[in-house]
Amino acid sequence: MFKRKSTDEGIALLPAHILVWTYAALLGIPIYFVFVSAFKDNIAIFDTPLALPTSLSFDNFVQAWNTVKLGRGLINSLIVTTMSEFVTLALALPAAYGIARSKGKIGAVVERIFALGFLIPAFAALVPTLLLSIKLNMYHTLPFFSLFLSATTLPISVILLAQFMRTIPHELEESAMLDGATRWQTLRYIYLPLTRAGIALVVILNFLTYWNEYLFSLVLLGYQTSTRTVQVALPVLVTNNTQYGVLLAGTLVSLIPVYIVYIFFHRKIEGALLAGSIKV
C-alpha cells in the first residue's frame, strides 16, 4: 500500500521534476557555453556553439589577462567591493537596529525614508554623482566610488536587516539591558549573532551589485588601468573584430570571485531565504 502511494506521488511529482530540470538546464546552458567558448576561436563559437572545444589551450586566458591587465582590474574591483561592503554594513546595521526596535512614529518615518531610496532611478543619479565627484576633487578615485556604491545599496540593506532584527524576541534585549548591556553591546552580542543569515544575504546581494556594476564604474573611475574595475576592463576586449573566446575567457576569470563568495555564504543565504519563507 505504501509502495503504491509512493509510486503515485512520484508520478504526481513528474511535471515538477521536468520543470525543475528544465529550469536547471536553462541556467546551466549559458554557464556551459561561456566555459567551452573560452577555449575556442570565433569560428568554432559561432559554428558549433555547444560543442566541446577541440583543445584545452589557455591561450585565450593568457591573452585576456595580458591585454586588459585583468589582474589589476580584479584588485580594483576587490578593493571597491570590500570598502563598499564595509561602509554599508557599518551604517546599515545600527540603522536597522534602531528602526527594528523603534516603537514610535519617528522610526516608521525613517524606515519609509529609506524605502524611498528605491524610487530613485540609478540612471538619474549619474550626472549629479559625476559632478559631485568632480566638486569634491574625488573624480577617478576608488573611495568616492565605494561611498557611492554604499549609498545606493543602503536602503535595501537597512530594510532587509530591519526585517531580520524584528524577528528577535524583545525579551533577549531586555534581559541583556537588565544585566547592564549598552545599546552597542546589545547590537554586538545579541543582534549580530542572531541575524548572521540576514547579514550574509545582504553581503552577497551587495557583492553582486558592486562586483557587476559597469556604467558608474566607467564614468566615475574611467579606463585607466590604475582605477578601472574588472567590469570596465573586460569590454576593452570588444573591437570591430572581437575575439569572443578571449572575451569569454576574461569573463570566466571575472566570475571566479563571485563563485568563491557564493561557496562561502550559500548555506547562510539559503537559511536566510528559508527563514523568510517560513515567516511568510
Place this chain on the structure above:
Amino acid sequence: MKLSNRSLVGALVGVFTSAAVMTGLAMPASQAADTINILSLYKTSGGPEAEAMKLLISKFEAATGAKVNLTEAGEGLATQYNSDLLAGKGADLMIVNLFDGTSAWLENGASVPVDGYVKQWGLDKVIQADALADWSAKTGSGAIQGFPFAGFTWPLWYNKSLLAKAGIKSVPQTTDQLITAAKALRAKGIAPIVVGGSDWSGNKLWSQIIESYMPPAEAKKVFANGGYCSSKNAMKGIDLFVKLRDAGVFVNGIEGYTADQMNTAYYTGKAAIMPAGSWAMPSTPPAISKVTEMGGMPVPAGAYYKKPTAFQAYSAVGLFVGPNGLKKLSLVKQFVQTLYSADVVAKFVSDVAIIPATKTPLTAASLSSASPLLAQSVTALPSKVSYALFPDAYVGAKGTPLTKASALAYGPGVKSAAICKAADAAYKG
C-alpha cells in the same frame, strides 16, 4: 584559522589605506608639460596593433624626451572623454574612430578643428585629400575634425569555388545576374549573400543598395536629414532591396543574423557572398582567402553607379585634438608627425591591415604581408567597383535607430512603404 574581529578590522583598514594610496597614484591625466595624455582605442598589448603602437610611442618618446600617458579604452571611450572634459582633465589626444559619439565633439568644443594645423605642418602633402574630406564631411564648413589615419575598404566577398559549384563563372555585375546566381546557389544548397541583418553590417548593405539610384549629393541629404519616403531615388532603391530580398538573394533567416554569424557562415564555406570590411581580412582562414574574389554589390539597370558598388572611407581611426592638447601643441605636432612617419604607417598596414590615409604608395608585397585579400582590395578592386557614399558621417547619431529600420527591412514580407516609414521615423525625436 578563525579571523578575529581585531584582525578583520585591521584587514579592512589595510584595504582602505591601499585604496587611498592607489587613488593617489591614480589621479588622472598628468598636466605635466613633458607628458602627453592620450585616450586610445588602439592598445599596446593583445590586439594586432600592439607592436605598431609600441613603435609609435617609443619613436615619439626617443625623439622628444617626453612621456606618453596612454589610457587604453573600449567602446565607452567617448563617455570617459566627455566626463574627463567636464572635470577639466580631458586627454590631449584621442585615437578613435569617427562615429556618432565622436563626430559631435568639434561642434561641442570637445575637440579643436585641425585644418589650420594640416596646412601649417605640411600634412596636406602627406594625407590624401579624400581622407581629409571624410573628416570634414559633417562640418560642411571645411573644418577638419581630426587627423585621419586609418581607413578601410568594404567590398563584397565572393567565394569563387562555391560560385563555380553552382555553375557561375564570374562575379555578378548586375542585380539580375545576382538573382540568377542566388537561384543557382540555392539549387546546390549553398546560401547566397550572408550579412548581419540585425546589426550594423546589415545596415551598411541596406544603405549601399538603396544608394543605387541616388547621386551622392542626394544621398548626403537623405542620410543626414531623412526623407526616404519622399525621395524618388531612395524609394527606387528600397524597392530594389525588397525585390532582391524576395528573390532570395539573402540567406534564410537573414533578419536574425549578426556580423559575427556572417563571418562564420562565410569562413566555413556555408555562404557564397558577404560584405565585410578590410579589418576582417587578416583573420580569414587561408583556404577561404585563396578562393575569395573581391567585388562590389551588383547594380540594377538605370542605376546612378555604372559598376558594382563598394565602400571605402577613412573614418576607421584618426587623431582628435582636445582643448588641453592646445597647451602642448609642439608635442602634439611631433606626435602627429611620428604617427604619419613611413615606418609607423607601414607597421600599421602590415599588422592591422589598415588602408592608410597617407599618400604613402602601397606595394603589393607590403599589403600581402598583412593579407592577400587586402592586397587584392587595394590593387584589383578599384577598377572593378564604383565607391558609393559611405553614410556614417551624414547619418551621425541616427545610426542606431536607422539600424532598427534596416533590420525591419530584412524581415520577410515587409513592404517598401513600411521600410521608408521606419527609416524616416529614425530621424524624429
